[in-house]
Amino acid sequence: MSETSDLTTTTAPEFRSGPTVTHKVSRTVWSGAVETLGQGQLTLLSLWASPSAVTMALLDEATKRIGILRVDARRQSFPSVGRLYPAAQRLERSITDLYGIGPEGGPDLRPWLDHARWGVTHPMGATKAGDAPVTYAFLPVEGESLHQVAVGPVHAGIIEPGHFRFTVQGETVVRLEQRLGYTHKGTDSLMTGATIARGAELAGRTSGDSTVAYAWAFAQAVEAALATHVPQRAIWLRALMAELERLANHLGDIGAICNDAAFGMMLAQCSVLRERVLRTSDLCFGHRMMRDCVVPGGVSHDLEGAGRVAVAALVKEIRGTFPSLVALYDSVASLQDRTVSTGILDPALAKRFGAGGFVGRASGRDFDTRRDLAYAPYDKLKFKVPQRSEGDVNARVWQRIDEVEQSLSLIDQILAGIPEGLIATSLAAAKTSREGLGLVEGFRGDVLIFVALDNRGKIARCHMRDPSWFQWPLLEAVIEGNILADFPLCNKSFNCSYSGQDL
Amino acid sequence: MRKFLIEGLTRRPLTEAGPEPADPALEDQGLSLRTTLKQRLGRSLSIRQVDAGSCNGCELEINALGNPFYDLERFGLRFVASPRHADVLTVTGPVTKNMAEALQRTYDAMPDPKWVLSVGDCARGGGCFAGSYAIVGGVDAVLAVDLHIPGCPPAPVELLKGLLTILESASARI
Helix, strand or coil: CCCHHHHCCEEHHHHHHCCCCCEECCHHHHHHHHHHHHCCCCEEEEEEEECCEEEEEEEECCCCEEEEEEEECCCCEEECCCCCCHHHHHHHHHHHHHHCCEEECCCCCCCCCCCCCCCEECCCCCCEECCCCCCCCCCCCCCCCEEEEEECCCCCCCCCCCEEEEEEECCEEEEEEEECCCCCCCHHHHHCCCCHHHHHHHHCCCCHHHHHHHHHHHHHHHHHHCCCCCCHHHHHHHHHHHHHHHHHHHHHHHHHHHHHCCCHHHHHHHHHHHHHHHHHHHHHHCCCCCCCCEECCEECCCCCHHHHHHHHHHHHHHHHHHHHHHHHHHHCHHHHHHHCCCCCCCHHHHHHCCCCHHHHHCCCCCCCHHHHCCCCCHHHCCCCCCCCCCCCHHHHHHHHHHHHHHHHHHHHHHHHHCCCCCCECCCCCCCCCEEEEEEEECCCCEEEEEEEECCCCCEEEEEEECHHHHCHHHHHHHHCCCEHHHHHHHHHHHCCCHHHHHC | CHHHHHHHHHCCCCCCCCCCCCCHHHHHHHHHHHHHHHHHHCCCEEEEEEECCCCCHHHHHHHHCCCCCCCHHHHCEEECCCHHHCCEEEEECCEECCCHHHHHHHHHCCCCCCEEEEECHHHCCCHHHCCCCCEEECHHHCCCCCEEECCCCCCHHHHHHHHHHHHHHHHHHC
8 A cells, every 4th residue: 555645746736837747657556556545545536548558646635635647558458446446447448448458457347438339449549440339238137026227328308318227126226327428429539639729629518518617627737738827817707607607507407406306497497597697608708608718828708897797787686586496495395305315325435436516515525626626716715615415316406506605606706806907828839748737616526637738739638537427326326226216306416417428 | 486476477477579679589480480380380390309429518508498588389399208209300419429320210210201400510510529430420421401500509599590490491391
């Protein structure tokens, strides 16, 4: 076992202000880190590959330090992380699919993103012509009176595609197994060799609901790699956009969760507020979802006087309407009956998987990138990180209600304190190859983006880790023992991204 | 709850019904859409949506069509859960290789006559994902597309415009 302090030496101010320091480690040190992860002393931030190496990002939640370790994989294998740390298993399976690099001792060697339909295998490694599609081996299920319900990839609602294989006994779910990868677009391969501008375009289209968070994390990574200082006004505008995005998603999802319990009034009322947020964003920044508004070096639109007035009016409107909606949610017994004690996420599991966002915080994982790996301007703003411990659907709804209130307060502070000045700067030139890390708290949780630039300033490798990677597997655990009819509620209360995970 | 119900009776609807200066195009489209439906199809139009690999941005705006500002169903348009009930298939995203078969099967499950509407910049030629090993291309690489609605993602008003246009071309084909 390794000392955690040796593995995680980098503070947030360090990795946020300059190129990322990556430690090339021996297989022994790597395996020691895996053991430390398995003992719960560290949290995995991400795990990714390049054609010749595998890299992991670690977080020590106690000291708020991170560490980036890289192990050689020229022999097409590396010591498995998922062997002792289950949250890494799907990431490892994806590494094998894309690069042909296998985890030694990995407990699950089935393909994940590769459905044998690409026409090639290992598209980012030693590529070969692909095999014919084979039947995916779902985990075996044995027992009396069990039957299976197969759902997807095309779902009944207007949502993303994925497959859920339920094994049920009567109405009770005994096991859920997910099969994802349907929206895999090969984004990693498109990133390789791309310009920074093209990379920003792709990053902003990784998970549409989090386009600001992704664009900001990508910009952070590039700016850190190039040690570029972004004007203060741009940074404050980014935070304004990020909080508007958080508001829109939280408001929309609170209504949608209630709608999944057949309480349509909440959906109607919340969707009005969501629409108002989108229209305000459009007025201020020229796009309802603020796509391509955060760019490396700054932002593309300044906040004009009319925009400032509109944002202030929006905050007032939500403050006026939202409390009575919360009271309504809290007072309808038939709704509470569906959400309270449904889909409980055990806090121990949330911690073990490093689940971010409202999913983790509603199950006692007290972590928020804005506070714990702080970045400007949040280091100058006052906000609380709400937290709950019940971990049920109700707790996740309340968690988001509390986060709406925090976002409103943050927007107030941003409007009051935003400095004047430029909204963008030009990026410094890259004369040598370098790497940078971006970590942004999106509405769903921490979005991590790692960028390696070559000596011409092109992207050599870009890895983007959606918070859903560490939330999707927990949904499988959460539904166990619940009735099948409560799955939509549980699923919506997580609202994981398919596209962000499938990439 | 009583408060909201009483408000619903006493307040003016949020639905942008009359000629709203904010969105003048919206009601025009809706009204002519309803007339065309009655005159030519004589029934409402059922839409099945398939995400063939989008980033989920287009889905958010399609969902917004149901909010009280746009209130899609007043035009006789509604999204249905099964392709068996659908007249129109809307498809978002570049078509990934992993979704191409599911998309084709969904289309095959729809009864004739049927129309395909591709939604969003990715749905035409794959958009910014074109050239990837994991992409078949745009929707037209799998299905014959009757109409394309551009945008990244298209705003709800643009989506409504597209639904009107496809209705007219759909009627012409019957």
